[in-house]
Amino acid sequence: MSQEELYKTINPVKYxxxxxxxxxxxxGRDLLEFRPTxxxxxxxxxxxxxxxxxxxxxxxxxxxxAELAEPDSxxxxxxxxxPNIELTKLCSPKYRAxxxxxxxxxxxxxxxxxxxxxxxxxxxxxCIAKGKLVWVLYCDLVCLDDDGSVLDVASLALITxxxxxxxxxxxxxxxxxxxxxxxxxxxxxxxxxxxxxTTFITFEQKYLLADPTSDEESIADTFVTIATCDGQxxxxxxxxxxxxxxxxxxxxxxxxxxxxxxIISLLENIFE
Amino acid sequence: MEIDEDRNNKMRAxxxxxxxxxxxxxxxxxxxxxxxxxxxVNGPLEVSxxxxxxxxxxxxxxxxxKCGLPGVNERYKEKIVKSLCETCIITQLYPRTQITVQAQExxxxxxxxxxxxxxxxxxxxxxxxxMKFHMAAIHCGLDSDDNLNIDPEYVPKANLTFSRxxxxxxxxxxxxxxxxxxxxxxxxxxxxxxxxxxxxxQYNEAQKLCKDASRKIFDFYRExxxxxxxxx
Numbered sequence: 001m002s003q004e005e006l007y008k009t010i011n012p013v014k015y016x017x018x019x020x021x022x023x024x025x026x027x028g029r030d031l032l033e034f035r036p037t038x039x040x041x042x043x044x045x046x047x048x049x050x051x052x053x054x055x056x057x058x059x060x061x062x063x064x065x066a067e068l069a070e071p072d073s074x075x076x077x078x079x080x081x082x083p084n085i086e087l088t089k090l091c092s093p094k095y096r097a098x099x100x101x102x103x104x105x106x107x108x109x110x111x112x113x114x115x116x117x118x119x120x121x122x123x124x125x126x127c128i129a130k131g132k133l134v135w136v137l138y139c140d141l142v143c144l145d146d147d148g149s150v151l152d153v154a155s156l157a158l159i160t161x162x163x164x165x166x167x168x169x170x171x172x173x174x175x176x177x178x179x180x181x182x183x184x185x186x187x188x189x190x191x192x193x194x195x196x197x198t199t200f201i202t203f204e205q206k207y208l209l210a211d212p213t214s215d216e217e218s219i220a221d222t223f224v225t226i227a228t229c230d231g232q233x234x235x236x237x238x239x240x241x242x243x244x245x246x247x248x249x250x251x252x253x254x255x256x257x258x259x260x261x262x263i264i265s266l267l268e269n270i271f272e
Numbered sequence: 273m274e275i276d277e278d279r280n281n282k283m284r285a286x287x288x289x290x291x292x293x294x295x296x297x298x299x300x301x302x303x304x305x306x307x308x309x310x311x312x313v314n315g316p317l318e319v320s321x322x323x324x325x326x327x328x329x330x331x332x333x334x335x336x337x338k339c340g341l342p343g344v345n346e347r348y349k350e351k352i353v354k355s356l357c358e359t360c361i362i363t364q365l366y367p368r369t370q371i372t373v374q375a376q377e378x379x380x381x382x383x384x385x386x387x388x389x390x391x392x393x394x395x396x397x398x399x400x401x402x403m404k405f406h407m408a409a410i411h412c413g414l415d416s417d418d419n420l421n422i423d424p425e426y427v428p429k430a431n432l433t434f435s436r437x438x439x440x441x442x443x444x445x446x447x448x449x450x451x452x453x454x455x456x457x458x459x460x461x462x463x464x465x466x467x468x469x470x471x472x473x474q475y476n477e478a479q480k481l482c483k484d485a486s487r488k489i490f491d492f493y494r495e496x497x498x499x500x501x502x503x504x
Contacts, residue, residue, distance in 0.1 A: 240355035
């Protein structure tokens, strides 16, 4: 173990403080700089929509499986979108149980909130025959490597996969109840907005760090997650921890806005 | 953006009672308008080896809905209450122990998360665990005409069908919902949860309104202490 690694192990807080005092991060980034983002769509041939997103080394893969089902009687013309993320020991030792852990349950709800707060998908678009047949989109996300900011990566993976979604044409005969799937005609769904999630942490109350790595996350005072879409805010989440001054908060929103523009331009590029 | 002065500054009536459960270390019931929540705190207790922390207490939060089994939405609320409890309790004073907090929804007429956080705060206060500060949670709704409503009341429609659908926690009447949590010492923001879509100005405005309104909650806490701490 090198001297530096040893120092980091013994006193991680002081180690990071030495860097941020010089406006640098251990991986060479500026405080508000993001890691390189890699977006890959249609990665899984057997899924109706899929994406792999890498942010630095944090990797999340998303595959959407579409199934047909009967709608809920209270909302007969709405389809379903079920995001489900797997956070297992594969991606980080901090997750305890295999299968449905508490962390993944919470992240599922968060992803759901981010998706629907922004009004991204109109569930009525997933309707085939009102009250009879709708699409259910099982969005399965697997985190392969958790090196911080998993939520940002997961939400981007979900959005990219939804954008790459191609559903076959389905004909439903109301009288005979025969379902005919026509695989030759495939159509995407219309996304009304693209929410982009950005996570920030504060360190020792005065330093703001964007896109934290898992080492930085473990010694953070507080987390702030902001989702923006079309210049508006669609989700702000800060679960306790130290408070932020309002100027700090303003600068975070500004950064989140910049990040949104960048991600949207990336998405426009690959979906040309 | 129009702000309705009359509606803004009016919070729903708050009533509370401490020590309502005999077997908990601390318990409280709070009603804010039609929303009602019971909280119970036990601790420091023995901690299971899996959760043991050598430097501080492990905080467990259980959030129970009024009917049915807790689902992912409840887990999400638990996470928020848990991190808030970890912030306000001086957990370093109780190393290698567990503190269990349970919040039980009694009735939901809007702003239930805020109501639950306030109930938990009162229960912790009642339990005698050392706290860094008190926390006051305020709910604010943004209606379709872009008016902000502090602590709005809404009467839920009877929903007889149990539904499998995952839902967001939005109160149906509002296009945006904010829950802000402030601390009692610096009156600064320690927690936020929002849903719906809104502009930065609306967010800032809502935060300002809620910060002003949080004083009423803190005054209410003060009265509660006066009423119950008769020895002092």
